[in-house]
Amino acid sequence: MRKPIIAGNWKMHYTVKEAVKVANELKGLVKDAEADVVICAPYIQLPALVEELKGTNVKVGAQNMHFEEKGAFTGEIAPSMLTDLGVEYVIIGHSERRQYFNETDETVNMKLKAAYRHGLKPILCVGESLEQREADTTKDVITNQINKAFLDVEADHAQDTVIAYEPIWAIGTGKTATSEQANETIGQIRDMISTLYGAGVASKVRIQYGGSVKPNTIKEQMAMSDIDGALVGGASLLAEDFSKIVKF
Numbered sequence: 001m002r003k004p005i006i007a008g009n010w011k012m013h014y015t016v017k018e019a020v021k022v023a024n025e026l027k028g029l030v031k032d033a034e035a036d037v038v039i040c041a042p043y044i045q046l047p048a049l050v051e052e053l054k055g056t057n058v059k060v061g062a063q064n065m066h067f068e069e070k071g072a073f074t075g076e077i078a079p080s081m082l083t084d085l086g087v088e089y090v091i092i093g094h095s096e097r098r099q100y101f102n103e104t105d106e107t108v109n110m111k112l113k114a115a116y117r118h119g120l121k122p123i124l125c126v127g128e129s130l131e132q133r134e135a136d137t138t139k140d141v142i143t144n145q146i147n148k149a150f151l152d153v154e155a156d157h158a159q160d161t162v163i164a165y166e167p168i169w170a171i172g173t174g175k176t177a178t179s180e181q182a183n184e185t186i187g188q189i190r191d192m193i194s195t196l197y198g199a200g201v202a203s204k205v206r207i208q209y210g211g212s213v214k215p216n217t218i219k220e221q222m223a224m225s226d227i228d229g230a231l232v233g234g235a236s237l238l239a240e241d242f243s244k245i246v247k248f
């Protein structure tokens with residue numbers, strides 16, 4: 001049985017003060033949650049969030065990081081800077097990073113390996129565009145993303161990776177993939193993991209759905225056989241809404 005994992009991606013929202021206020025509300029609302037709960041926040045909020053959420057069941061994640069240990073990379077953040085703060089998770093390869101910041105399957109692979117080296121738990125994002133879905137190439141696109149992301153990754157690391165299936169056309173659009181569509185693609189992702197690492201790893205790896213998840217969509221989504229959680233954007237910004245999703 002896979003433990004559900006619900007993660008919020010706050011993207012580029014909130015000042016430190018605002019973030020702490022939401023985290024403070026959230027920790028009370030989700031303290032009895034059965035799912036793993038994670039908030040992935042902008043870098044500068046991370047120290048304050050780790051402090052605010054210390055000793056609670058809400059874990060803190062970053063939304064990106066560099067794959068190098070250190071060096072002349074102006075504006076970037078190294079993995080050790082995150083672990084030093086007590087950050088446990090990191091989103092890797094979000095479609096917005098791929099689309100606007102030149103993230104490639106190769107950098108995604110390097111970032112995943114950097115996360116494993118540092119004991120960070122990666123949330124690896126994959127997903128197809130609307131054109132790709134309409135051209136019926138979803139499975140090929142995601143097979144390629146998965147194969148390249150896990151290139152030279154060992155099975156025990158693969159097993160602990162959270163994968164988020166986020167169809168790009170469903171992000172921030174209010175257009176959710178139907179639960180059946182999401183479950184079908186997530187099942188295919190599990191098959192890809194099985195091909196790479198065997199059925200044992202595939203049965204353990206947790207795969208989330210992301211894209212316009214709301215309090216009123218989560219129950220049906222979590223009832224599907226292969227959906228193990230959600231990566232939530234907009235609806236994670238308010239503690240009340242996010243807590244409803246966490247407690248689906």
Ligand SMILES: O=C(CO)COP(=O)(O)O
Binds near residue numbers: 231232
């Ligand atoms: O991109 C997402 C989470 O990473 C999804 O965002 P929305 O929930 O706002 O559609």
